[in-house]
Amino acid sequence: MASDTGDDRQEFALLVSRAGLEVPEQMLDDLLPTYQDLQLQLAMMRRPRPASTEPAHLFRLEDGEDAR
């Protein structure tokens, strides 16, 4: 996460541009607090997690077919 508002603004604009969006400067300014708020939530979520949390594939079986 960037360390101050100026860095955050630059990082935010870069990520939006990389996504292919053309966003007016005023809109970026208005949305910056929301972007910063999201970074706090992401920081709260980031930590190593066990293999048991890995998203899994699921097989789709046809009607009448069992898993053997």
Added chain:
Amino acid sequence: MSPADVSIRELGSALRSGQLSSAELTRHALERIDNLDGGIHAFITVTAERAMTDARRADEELRAGRDRGPMHGIPYALKDIYDTAGILTTCHSKLLVDNVPDTDSEVASRFQHAGAVLLGKLATNEFAYGGPSFDLPFPPALNPWNTEHFTGGSSAGSAAAVAAGYLRMAPGSDTGGSIRGPAAWCGTVGLKPTFGLVSRVGVYPLAWSLDHCGPLARSVEDAAIGLQVMAGHDGRDPSSASSAVPDYCADLDAGVRGMRIGVPRHFFEAGADPEVLRAIRETLEGLRDSGAVISDVTLPDFSLYAACCRVLLMGEGFSVHRENAVARLGDYGATTAGRLVIGATLSAADYLGALRLRRELVDATNAVLRDYDALLTATTLQTAPRLDDIANPMGTASPLQLTPFNVTGHPAISMPVGLSSAGLPLAVQLVGRPFDEAGLLKLGRQVEKVSGWLDIPLPSLG
């Protein structure tokens, strides 16, 4: 007495005995909409001609002995993100303002086969994503209890239409609380079923791993009848479950004696309005007096559920809208556009981190529900806010207590339980084990009885 004060089951009895015709019932509903909806804006499109055709057909079929079940001849309406063949389906957005689908959504098709009468299409937050917004092609729905207050969203028109007495049941959708929030603030029952119970085919997606379809209704029994039509496997929806669909009305009045109910007070006690806390306390006392066993429980921190939901919703939401966001961002309302822009900044690692956190939260929630039949918590921390006093729609501060069960997929129902000193609805939220909608509805029915909610008349509208 207005037909709006009569349950779907009782209306069905009147239709079958010949006391009432579906054409009369439908005409009454259309007149009420015509007279009142200029001040509520629940409807984007009223399909009066189609409704009368449906109603006359329903009457003919009943006279001929063909009975399609409890929704036969009963008026209903759909949130405007449900596709309806040949009928405008806008998602309340400039981007789809002329969109007329060729085919019905699965839910619309099921109600058609059940003989229900489609009154029209209902207002929503744009693409079910954020609001209220005043920069869209249609105005936001207003709260029938006080039109200066927010309905909640995104199933705003569904909740407003039920609360205004236009109809008894209207399907909505719930990705981060969009059935239960407006249900709570408009004083209706709002049921988000278990993830996978109801097909989303033909419903515009917001976030595919969080999207649920379910009914908003005047009463628990009306909601059960609506769910009965909606529930069931659909192989075209990759998340559709193949679990059996029981009779949701069979045990509604069986009572709650011995039922174990857990209360995660840490979710709501610190931030809730005193009137909300009183409503929860009185509901718990009523359930205890009815024989339920009440205990406090601890779930993971609410903020973890909220963060997980936000990342999944914004990441998937941007994925759904990416092409239009790149090409036509200015055609979205400001709130939707802002949320899409924020979603565009998420990394793959953060999205996958949220998926892994979800697994931990599902396991922790299921671990608590191994010892309890249901949870009871707040739906919202306050009554409906004034429209001119809405908190920043882009921020995380929210009075809603809804996202945990979109993350985990557990069934959850918002139950109206009374009115505040300002005359606005108060509600509680009940949460059940996966696919135990029957148990949840039974508990909801008891809450309905102990609260006396159905004795409170609908708001007076002109």
